[in-house]
Amino acid sequence: MPKTRSAATPRRPSAAGAATATAKISFRSRKIVKTPPAKPLSVVTVPPPAPIPPALPALSAPGELAAALRHLSAVDPLLSAVISSTDAPAFTSTPSIPAFHSLARSILYQQLATSAAAAIYARFLALLPSTPAVSPAGVLSLAAADLRAIGVSGRKAAYLHDLAARFAAGDLSESSVAAMDEDALLAQLTKVKGIGEWTVHMFMIFSLHRPDVLPSGDLGVRKGVQQLYKLKVMPKPEEMAALCDRWRPYRSVGAWYMWRLLESKGAAAKKAKKGNASA
Numbered sequence: 001m002p003k004t005r006s007a008a009t010p011r012r013p014s015a016a017g018a019a020t021a022t023a024k025i026s027f028r029s030r031k032i033v034k035t036p037p038a039k040p041l042s043v044v045t046v047p048p049p050a051p052i053p054p055a056l057p058a059l060s061a062p063g064e065l066a067a068a069l070r071h072l073s074a075v076d077p078l079l080s081a082v083i084s085s086t087d088a089p090a091f092t093s094t095p096s097i098p099a100f101h102s103l104a105r106s107i108l109y110q111q112l113a114t115s116a117a118a119a120i121y122a123r124f125l126a127l128l129p130s131t132p133a134v135s136p137a138g139v140l141s142l143a144a145a146d147l148r149a150i151g152v153s154g155r156k157a158a159y160l161h162d163l164a165a166r167f168a169a170g171d172l173s174e175s176s177v178a179a180m181d182e183d184a185l186l187a188q189l190t191k192v193k194g195i196g197e198w199t200v201h202m203f204m205i206f207s208l209h210r211p212d213v214l215p216s217g218d219l220g221v222r223k224g225v226q227q228l229y230k231l232k233v234m235p236k237p238e239e240m241a242a243l244c245d246r247w248r249p250y251r252s253v254g255a256w257y258m259w260r261l262l263e264s265k266g267a268a269a270k271k272a273k274k275g276n277a278s279a
Contacts, residue, residue: 055181056249058209059091068211068250072257075246078228079254086260089253091209099177100167101134102207103189106199107159108152123150139164159194166192182213205252214251216240224258227265 057064069088073080097105108124109117127150128138139160147157166172172188180188182204189200201215215221216237225243226234235243247254 056211059089059211059252060209064211065089065091065253068253071250072247072254076254079247079257082228082257082261086257086264089256091206097207098134099174099203099207100136100163100172102203103163103192103195103199104134104139104160106203107156107163107194110156110194110199120151124152136164136167140168156194159192162193163195178208182210205255210252212249212251213255214240214244214247215255218255220262221255221258224255224261227261228258 059065059068065088069083073083105121108121112120124147125133127142127146128134129141132138144154144157144161147160148154152160172192177185177189185204186197186200189195189203190197198215198217201213201218204210204213205215222234222237222240225231225240229243244251244254
């Protein structure tokens with residue numbers, strides 16, 4: 001019988017053959033992309049901050065009040081009419097008292113009739129050592145019982161001691177009070193017990209003679225603005241800044257005329273009422 005050839009079994013390539021086959025595989029060459037040299041960083045010139053406008057002189061400085069009246073008359077015709085019909089304010093620099101003395105007096109006068117407050121203030125001065133008349137050390141030397149004996153309430157005695165302690169510790173000083181702007185002064189002084197925003201505003205206007213203080217929470221100033229601009233309702237404290245913005249940088253003087261306007265309206269009303277009663 002003829003021999004049948006068996007199917008050939010495929011032979012596995014040797015390791016050397018596999019290596020040769022692998023070596024013959026061609027790879028596509030990659031294109032080398034050249035990165036351009038980095039551009040030097042541009043130097044951004046930051047402009048220097050705008051200079052802080054210098055603080056205006058105190059209203060007691062020579063010529064400053066006259067400048068305030070000229071400005072207010074020019075920017076507000078309605079206020080100009082009030083200015084022309086009212087005696088000018090007097091912000092005199094003498095006699096002046098230190099900041100601590102002024103703040104202590106403000107505490108004593110709080111929520112009292114003028115005559116009663118003046119009597120207690122006179123007894124307070126008599127109780128203190130003669131030199132200096134009102135100092136942090138002098139106030140701290142007085143016991144609460146000493147202050148109550150002259151008519152000072154226990155709460156106000158605590159306020160006076162807190163004020164004196166802050167000055168004695170150096171948290172506040174005559175020089176720092178004079179150097180601080182309105183916002184910083186308000187923030188620092190309202191930390192003292194018994195001293196609120198209204199007291200600080202009055203202190204800045206009548207003791208430091210700061211020209212641009214708006215006591216927006218003062219009832220008299222708000223009523224004056226209502227009458228000046230013939231508003232149907234009295235403006236809220238938060239509305240006062242926008243209404244009085246044109247008075248800058250002499251809002252202290254504008255506020256002073258609002259008190260005078262309110263007084264004149266009240267006096268005219270009393271006069272008319274008296275005339276009607278006698279008719």
